Amino acid sequence: MHRMTDQPARWTEATVYPDMWADPDTDPRNSNGPSPDGELATLHDCLTNYRLTLRMKCEGLDAEQLARRSVPPSTMSLLGLIRHLAETERDWRDWISDGDPQPKLYGKRDADFDGAVAEQAVVDAAYADLEREQAATDAALAEHPDLGARVGKDGIAIRELIVHRIDEYARHCGHADLLRECIDGRVGQ
Secondary structure, X not given: OOOHHHOOOOEOOOOOOOOXXXXXXXXXXXXXXXXXXXXXXXXXXXXXXXXXXXXXHHOOOOHHHHHOOOOOOOOOOHHHHHHHHHHHHHHHHHHOOOOOOOOOOOOOOOHXXXXXXXXXXXXXXXXXXXXXXXXXXXXXXXXXXXXOOEEOOOOXXXXXXXXXXXXXXXXXXXXXXXXXXXXXXXXXX
């Protein structure tokens, strides 16, 4: 069991605001332009920023660090989060489909976390899976520009699905904050 003294020293690359991940001028989530117009554009912007935040929290780490379950007794790891979100993107497409569910990417329940092992091939595959599943879900949702449209067997509203995606990424970015800080001490929102 880790003691608090076993934890790495806290640090950030930010110099302007010490509670940030990066300085405003180098943060890829910042834009100098106006905020998006309209509900759909705003939702997409928010989702894009949370997706980017998760990737930022994983940058600079090797396979062992990404697979490390750094907040015991949780079974979460950054690599497990990447795999979980790839699986979740696939599940969300099932919500808008009238057909049978797609097969699971990683197998039985929690296999996305259990199979997140410290091998570069597993890391590379997880990132590829996430990109593919995000693109497929984005494309499926783009076919439904009316946020109030109800789709799928359960009649879920497109708006509800997009908001649920934002919620899922936001929650896991909070987990990523804690996991990353316990791995190498890097902090920032």
